Amino acid sequence: MKHPLLPRLLLLGLLLAGAGARADSGEDAAQDDWCATIARRLHSVSLAQCRKLDLAPPGARSNNGHALMVGDIAPAAKPVASGGSARAKAPRVLVIGGIHGDELTSASIVFRWLQWMDDPEASRYHWRVIPVANPDGLLADPPQRANANGVDLNRNFPTPDWERDAHSYWAKRTDRDPRRYPGDSAGSEIETRWLNEQIEDFQPDVIVSIHAPYSLLDYDGPARQPRRFGHLNLNRLGVYPGSLGNYGGLHKNMPVITIELPHATVMPPLREQKEIWQDMLTWMRRNIASQTRS
Numbered sequence: 001m002k003h004p005l006l007p008r009l010l011l012l013g014l015l016l017a018g019a020g021a022r023a024d025s026g027e028d029a030a031q032d033d034w035c036a037t038i039a040r041r042l043h044s045v046s047l048a049q050c051r052k053l054d055l056a057p058p059g060a061r062s063n064n065g066h067a068l069m070v071g072d073i074a075p076a077a078k079p080v081a082s083g084g085s086a087r088a089k090a091p092r093v094l095v096i097g098g099i100h101g102d103e104l105t106s107a108s109i110v111f112r113w114l115q116w117m118d119d120p121e122a123s124r125y126h127w128r129v130i131p132v133a134n135p136d137g138l139l140a141d142p143p144q145r146a147n148a149n150g151v152d153l154n155r156n157f158p159t160p161d162w163e164r165d166a167h168s169y170w171a172k173r174t175d176r177d178p179r180r181y182p183g184d185s186a187g188s189e190i191e192t193r194w195l196n197e198q199i200e201d202f203q204p205d206v207i208v209s210i211h212a213p214y215s216l217l218d219y220d221g222p223a224r225q226p227r228r229f230g231h232l233n234l235n236r237l238g239v240y241p242g243s244l245g246n247y248g249g250l251h252k253n254m255p256v257i258t259i260e261l262p263h264a265t266v267m268p269p270l271r272e273q274k275e276i277w278q279d280m281l282t283w284m285r286r287n288i289a290s291q292t293r294s
């Protein structure tokens, strides 16, 4: 007896399998394209290094259509007696590079750190990395600090003082410097809103935000402030209306470390990169514990 349904089910199965394979390869291809674009701009980043990052499919895109990419590096989940998992207990570190597009080293160093996140001391943390928070700025020709709308993303976070102070600060303290325009309203930019979503979703125990070229360390928030990472000494600059340090450190009460590398386009020597990384891990081991989350 003929079974008319069977071939159709088989066909449907084949179609579904084909669709799944296409979706996977489509995501890989999207990451490959993104990595190729980024590696062309950042000479110290190789395609292989970028591909090592297990990036999530882009949930958001910049104004110019570049994917806002984020990757997670988490300890392997191990069942524990309480029924939870080691992964859930790992302290969470959010690393943000390239929020200012013309600070190329601030993105490059995130790719370098990715190579070290498997090391024993680093692998106890759950890392969420955003190597390029402002792809339109980084990929502009020449690279620019602001995003495609001409907004300084690090002045666009919705801090409580934004409405009152952001525009008057910009006018009086920066003389309306177009590189420091805070936006028409708090959180007006897609990149800022997306970063905020990452913070809300991930609930980091510490945020590490990387900049250049002031060659110092800045800190906002609870926990004991770091004094020195490598050759970078703590020099608290204070906060600005709409800055991430103000938003995360003061408003949301999360430790925010700001690393200012010494050059925007020249990476520190490898030895100095390692010293910064090692001192950061030492500070984290002593000062950051996973928060109890309900």
Ligand SMILES: [Zn+2]
Binding pocket: 100, 103, 210, 211, 212
């Ligand atoms: Zn910067």
